[in-house]
Amino acid sequence: MKGLGVAHVACGADFAFGHRRHGNIDRLEALLAPHGIGLTIVPQLADDGGPISSSRIRRLLQEGYPERAAEELGRLWSIAGPVMHGDQRGRLLGFPTANIPLTQHLEPARGVYAVRVTLPDGRIVPGVANIGRRPTINDGRESRLEVHLFDFNEDLYDQTLSVALIALLREEKKFSSLEELKAQIAADAAQARFILGI
Structure with missing residues (x-):
């Protein structure tokens, strides 16, 4: 030792x-x-819910309660990883995304989240993120984190971002068309902006 x-x-x-x-x-x-x-x-440490433990925090994240997990951690829970090239579908829908693989991370509940993203230079940018398998597109890939940063237009490929989950907006859902998906993404973005106070 x-x-x-x-x-x-x-x-x-x-x-x-x-x-x-x-x-x-x-x-x-x-x-x-x-x-x-x-x-x-x-x-x-314990509270009314019993002992505070890593198992309990993981369960909160997997059940879609990042705000409760943050209370128990004493900080926001985040996922860090490099931005990978995607298929540009977010850009085609009017919501370009930074795609981060989840292969080495605990996968929180699948769905859409209000997030705060820390860039390599320390700036913090609010956004909306999807964690899941994109059932509307049904590309059969493993789960991924796709983040749309609000009012941001810089190249992030191969840079490492830290994405803090603030609140789950809704569960992952399959839509009947890309137009329906696009309308829901716009609604999700508006809800995330409201939650984040922007």
Whole structure:
């Protein structure tokens, strides 16, 4: 452990490690003490809903409650990733998007969100995002994050964005035509602007 430069370890009161989680806090302390490494046990946080945990926060995100997840995290939950080239359908519909793969991330509830996007230079731009498989287009691809940034027209390809989810506007839905989809995207954008106060 000294080779890793560990000076101190902090863990939760219910921390377990190793094969079948047989390692407990007493075992961890016994492993650290001979190396002069201190241990702090952080008490469990709880509210009326029970213990606050990473499992509970993941469940909130997967059920479409990013605002509640943010309350428990003490910050907005976000997805970061590089902007990939897409098929330009958003642009054709009048809503160009920055496409970010979800392959390495927890996938929140599929649907449309009001978002705040942090650019590589630190600017924060409001927008609307879709997380899902695009059932109207039905291209059979895996889920992705598509973000339309409001009042923004700069090249973002290959840049890494951080997309903070503010509120779920609606669940993913299949529309009968691209015109119906376009009208709904416009309504989603208006609702996101209202929620974001712009």
